[in-house]
Amino acid sequence: SSHGLRLQERPLYKLERFDVGELFHASLKRAVERMNDDRLEWSGLTETDSMQLASEVVEEMVPITRSNILMRTARYRYM
Numbered sequence: 001s002s003h004g005l006r007l008q009e010r011p012l013y014k015l016e017r018f019d020v021g022e023l024f025h026a027s028l029k030r031a032v033e034r035m036n037d038d039r040l041e042w043s044g045l046t047e048t049d050s051m052q053l054a055s056e057v058v059e060e061m062v063p064i065t066r067s068n069i070l071m072r073t074a075r076y077r078y079m
Contacts, residue, residue: 022065022068023058023061023062023065026061026064026065027054027057027058027061030057030060030061031053031054031057034053034057035053
Protein backbone atom coordinates (compact mmCIF):
# COMPACT_ATOMS: atom_id res chain seq x y z
CA SER A 1 0.00 0.00 0.00
CA SER A 2 1.20 3.53 -0.71
CA HIS A 3 -0.04 4.73 2.70
CA GLY A 4 2.29 2.56 4.82
CA LEU A 5 4.89 4.04 7.12
CA ARG A 6 7.73 2.37 5.21
CA LEU A 7 9.61 1.67 8.40
CA GLN A 8 13.06 0.22 8.08
CA GLU A 9 14.98 -1.65 10.74
CA ARG A 10 17.86 0.37 12.21
CA PRO A 11 21.31 -1.17 12.22
CA LEU A 12 22.32 -2.10 15.77
CA TYR A 13 25.63 -1.04 17.30
CA LYS A 14 27.57 -4.12 18.30
CA LEU A 15 29.37 -3.78 21.62
CA GLU A 16 32.25 -5.97 20.52
CA ARG A 17 33.20 -3.44 17.84
CA PHE A 18 34.81 -0.90 20.13
CA ASP A 19 37.73 1.33 19.17
CA VAL A 20 40.90 -0.76 19.41
CA GLY A 21 43.15 2.31 19.29
CA GLU A 22 41.45 3.83 22.32
CA LEU A 23 41.73 0.54 24.19
CA PHE A 24 45.42 0.29 23.32
CA HIS A 25 46.25 3.79 24.58
CA ALA A 26 44.16 3.47 27.74
CA SER A 27 45.75 0.09 28.51
CA LEU A 28 49.28 1.37 27.96
CA LYS A 29 48.61 4.34 30.25
CA ARG A 30 47.18 2.04 32.93
CA ALA A 31 50.14 -0.36 32.64
CA VAL A 32 52.58 2.51 33.22
CA GLU A 33 50.53 3.67 36.22
CA ARG A 34 50.63 0.16 37.72
CA MET A 35 54.36 -0.12 37.09
CA ASN A 36 54.93 3.24 38.80
CA ASP A 37 52.76 2.18 41.76
CA ASP A 38 54.80 -1.02 42.10
CA ARG A 39 58.11 0.77 41.40
CA LEU A 40 58.83 -1.50 38.42
CA GLU A 41 61.10 -0.70 35.48
CA TRP A 42 60.49 -1.86 31.90
CA SER A 43 63.97 -3.39 31.84
CA GLY A 44 63.16 -5.42 34.97
CA LEU A 45 60.12 -7.17 33.49
CA THR A 46 60.49 -10.62 31.99
CA GLU A 47 58.45 -11.51 28.92
CA THR A 48 56.13 -13.54 31.17
CA ASP A 49 55.74 -10.59 33.58
CA SER A 50 54.95 -8.16 30.76
CA MET A 51 52.40 -10.54 29.20
CA GLN A 52 50.74 -11.01 32.60
CA LEU A 53 50.60 -7.24 33.17
CA ALA A 54 49.20 -6.68 29.67
CA SER A 55 46.54 -9.34 30.19
CA GLU A 56 45.46 -7.92 33.55
CA VAL A 57 45.35 -4.34 32.28
CA VAL A 58 43.35 -5.18 29.14
CA GLU A 59 40.83 -7.17 31.23
CA GLU A 60 40.43 -4.09 33.45
CA MET A 61 40.20 -1.59 30.59
CA VAL A 62 37.83 -3.32 28.14
CA PRO A 63 34.63 -2.60 30.13
CA ILE A 64 35.74 0.99 30.81
CA THR A 65 36.63 1.65 27.17
CA ARG A 66 33.35 0.18 25.92
CA SER A 67 31.40 2.28 28.39
CA ASN A 68 33.20 5.49 27.37
CA ILE A 69 32.57 4.86 23.68
CA LEU A 70 28.91 4.11 24.27
CA MET A 71 28.43 7.31 26.30
CA ARG A 72 29.73 9.61 23.53
CA THR A 73 26.48 10.03 21.66
CA ALA A 74 22.84 10.22 22.65
CA ARG A 75 22.07 7.29 20.33
CA TYR A 76 24.60 5.02 22.02
CA ARG A 77 23.45 6.14 25.50
CA TYR A 78 19.89 5.25 24.49
CA MET A 79 20.92 1.84 23.18
